[in-house]
Amino acid sequence: MNVKEAIEKRRAFRCLEKIEINQEIITELVYYAQLTASCFNNQPWRFIFIKSEDILIKIRNAISKGNEWTFAASMIIVVITKKDFDCIINDREYYLFDTGMAVSSMILTATEMGLVAHPIAGYSQEKVKEILNIPQDFNVITLIIVGKKSDKENNGLLNEHQIEVEKKRPERLPLKNLFSIDKFEESLNISKNKI
Numbered sequence: 001m002n003v004k005e006a007i008e009k010r011r012a013f014r015c016l017e018k019i020e021i022n023q024e025i026i027t028e029l030v031y032y033a034q035l036t037a038s039c040f041n042n043q044p045w046r047f048i049f050i051k052s053e054d055i056l057i058k059i060r061n062a063i064s065k066g067n068e069w070t071f072a073a074s075m076i077i078v079v080i081t082k083k084d085f086d087c088i089i090n091d092r093e094y095y096l097f098d099t100g101m102a103v104s105s106m107i108l109t110a111t112e113m114g115l116v117a118h119p120i121a122g123y124s125q126e127k128v129k130e131i132l133n134i135p136q137d138f139n140v141i142t143l144i145i146v147g148k149k150s151d152k153e154n155n156g157l158l159n160e161h162q163i164e165v166e167k168k169r170p171e172r173l174p175l176k177n178l179f180s181i182d183k184f185e186e187s188l189n190i191s192k193n194k195i
């Protein structure tokens, strides 16, 4: 699979079934994240791979309502980072940008491996930190929910809307609102909910 194919194939699927997570999977995911570019090669990303069933169950307490589909995760990758791990250039802080790039590499690698790797923001950062003993000065920027896409329409954890979204990729913004050439266009200055 080439990069373009992996980008096309990647979806934030929610209907998951369990797969066995071995060391090879973890090593490969970390390896391709590790190669990501970062400001001054600072590499601000850190990952905690949760694969023990008892800890996965504890993490459920931190998951927001509506994200119950995550309970079928085979693994959850907790992505943590710190502002002072990366460049700060006046008001530009690069730790989240660089960590996001590493997460993207990791998700595309997972896609090539035939896995679903779905990042979420719907969780309590405080509870995740408490469960995993993560120091307060870290930012838990996402949890990546990993599993195998189920053949079923619903594994019992999806609501009606989630079942529908599973079938078709949610629409993207029109290209004219995404880029301009040679100058700033007013069409760029509009948020998704105003289009």
Ligand SMILES: Cc1cc2nc3c(=O)[nH]c(=O)nc-3n(C[C@H](O)[C@H](O)[C@H](O)COP(=O)(O)O)c2cc1C
Residues within 6 Å of the ligand: 010, 011, 012, 013, 014, 067, 119, 120, 121, 122, 123, 142, 169, 170
């Ligand atoms: C930062 C971030 C947070 C997200 N949070 C959630 C979430 O809490 N729950 C959820 O079901 N999906 C979540 N998603 C998935 C998005 O809803 C999904 O990527 C988007 O609708 C586009 O669909 P696609 O990835 O299948 O193309 C999140 C994605 C990102 C990048």
